[in-house]
Amino acid sequence: MPPDLPLARILDGKALAALIRADLAKQVADLKSKHGITPGIGVLLVGEDPASQVYVRNKAKAAAEVGFYPREVKLPATASEDEVLAVVDEFNNEPAIHGFLVQLPLPTQVDPQRVIDSVEPSKDADGFHVVNTGLVAMGRGGVVPATPLGCMELIKLARKDIAGLEAVVIGRSNTVGKPTAQLLLRENCTVTVAHSRSKDLAAIVRRADIVVAAVGRAEMVRGSWIKPGAIVIDVGINRVADGRLVGDVAFAEAVKVAGAITPVPGGVGPMTIACLLQNTLMLCRRVHDLPA
Ligand code: GUN
Numbered sequence: 001m002p003p004d005l006p007l008a009r010i011l012d013g014k015a016l017a018a019l020i021r022a023d024l025a026k027q028v029a030d031l032k033s034k035h036g037i038t039p040g041i042g043v044l045l046v047g048e049d050p051a052s053q054v055y056v057r058n059k060a061k062a063a064a065e066v067g068f069y070p071r072e073v074k075l076p077a078t079a080s081e082d083e084v085l086a087v088v089d090e091f092n093n094e095p096a097i098h099g100f101l102v103q104l105p106l107p108t109q110v111d112p113q114r115v116i117d118s119v120e121p122s123k124d125a126d127g128f129h130v131v132n133t134g135l136v137a138m139g140r141g142g143v144v145p146a147t148p149l150g151c152m153e154l155i156k157l158a159r160k161d162i163a164g165l166e167a168v169v170i171g172r173s174n175t176v177g178k179p180t181a182q183l184l185l186r187e188n189c190t191v192t193v194a195h196s197r198s199k200d201l202a203a204i205v206r207r208a209d210i211v212v213a214a215v216g217r218a219e220m221v222r223g224s225w226i227k228p229g230a231i232v233i234d235v236g237i238n239r240v241a242d243g244r245l246v247g248d249v250a251f252a253e254a255v256k257v258a259g260a261i262t263p264v265p266g267g268v269g270p271m272t273i274a275c276l277l278q279n280t281l282m283l284c285r286r287v288h289d290l291p292a
Contacts, residue, residue: 008232008258011154017270020153021066024277028067031284039284040069041125041277042091042100046084046110047077051237052103059101062273068280069096081110085118092120098287099125099280104175122287125280128175137182143279148180150271151212151233152187158231158260163188166207170194170221170248171214176235180212201225213248223253232261235268 031037041063045056056072063070071094073087084106091100100123106112121131127143135142155162167189171177177193184191194204196215205211205225213221214235226232236248247264255261262268285292 008255009158009260010255011157011231011233011260011262011267013150013154013262013267013269013271016153016157017150017274020271020274020278021062024274024281025066027281031281031290032067035288035290037284037288038067038069038096039098039281040071040094040096041280042071042073042094042097044073044075044084044087044091044100044102046075046079046103047107049105051239052105056103059273059276063277063280066277068277071097071100077107079107079110081114084110084115088115088118092118092123097123098284099123101126101276123283125276125283126175127179127279133174133179136179139186143283144183145175145179146275146279147176147214147235147268147272148183149275149278150268151176151180151235152183153271153275154233154262154268155210155231162210165189165209166192167210167212168192168194168205168208169212169214170201170205171212171216171235173214176214177212180214184210184212211249215248217248218246219248219250221249221254223250223255223257226254226257228257229259230257232258233268234262234264237264237269 043056043059060070060072075083091097102115116128119129121129124132124143127145132142136144167184169177169181172193172195181191181193194201202225206227208230210231212233216236218238218240232249232254234247234249238246240246245265
């Protein structure tokens with residue numbers, strides 16, 4: 001038998017997110033005592049999608065724990081687009097709400113683009129509005145979406161200086177793939193964005209010092225695709241037939257090859273929530289002209 005290879009370092013998103021939330025709680029307490037301001041976050045859930053219900057509950061719970069004022073609004077799955085837009089309008093105009101999000105996906109009768117377009121960019125906690133997308137793409141500020149922010153924090157936990165490294169992002173969504181690629185580029189990585197039409201994905205991934213998998217297909221990225229020592233960030237959360245939650249990466253295989261890897265659950269997921277709260281606090285400071 002060959003000797004066992006060392007296993008990758010596990011990038012503990014749950015622990016890092018707890019540290020970020022503890023720091024946020026301190027900042028919120030300070031804002032309250034020095035300025036009498038309580039950051040407010042709005043969350044709109046339309047319908048009864050079970051995964052979305054869990055996400056929204058976790059977001060509101062985390063927000064309350066760090067001292068935010070959380071306002072949750074739920075609409076039935078039959079809600080019209082106008083009803084959804086009316087809640088967005090209410091959040092846009094409510095001074096106690098500093099940032100908010102509309103949980104995606106939305107029921108088919110509601111156009112998500114119209115909804116996102118109607119969010120006031122200065123309250124766009126998700127960073128999905130085209131104004132924020134544009135500012136981030138230009139490196140001119142804006143709100144960076146929470147999941148890409150969380151991915152970058154986890155990469156930095158593995159390695160401080162990533163300049164010059166080969167990064168491969170699998171997935172080209174506006175919410176994760178594209179903004180993550182931009183953040184990696186900003187850190188001077190050489191970035192490849194692979195997607196469902198890419199030829200020989202395994203060969204592309206084998207080049208990568210950093211892999212970010214955001215495709216939504218259970219265990220698609222195999223251990224044999226991973227360059228030894230690579231940093232592997234798994235954004236996927238997929239429920240498989242036996243009820244387990246697994247990522248887009250075959251963890252048991254990849255952990256034997258990678259240098260560092262995020263688990264699912266307990267990797268990117270908790271970081272997304274912590275970064276969403278960070279975004280909302282930033283928007284709150286901005287509207288009150290307080291330094292970051
Ligand atoms: N659904 C899955 N992830 C997200 C997210 O980050 N934001 C929103 N609004 N909906 C989601």
